[in-house]
Amino acid sequence: GKIRRPRNPFIIFLNKYQRTIPPGQKMSEVVAQAGKEWKKASKEVKLECENLAEQEKLEHAARYPDYKYEP
Structure with a gap:
């Protein structure tokens, strides 16, 4: 299948935030x-998400060295 892009800081935040929402919301x-x-x-929360995103980006680059984003 298609290789997905690494998540950005907001998407990481969104994934964590979704776990706090009751099911059934749009x-x-x-x-x-x-x-x-x-x-x-807070700056701490954003920094944590930014660090996780950077880590995912590095792991993604190591796993898929020839990856080029194609929408």
Whole structure:
């Protein structure tokens, strides 16, 4: 199948945020609320997500050295 891009810091935050939401909410509502929470998030939370994203990026580059993003 198609190789997926590594997650960016917001997507990592969104994945964590989704676990706190009761099931049954529309994804569009969850993403909108997560966006508001991301804007209010502390520097520590954002830094943690940025570090995880960078780690995923490095692991992705090592695993798929010839990867080129193609939408």
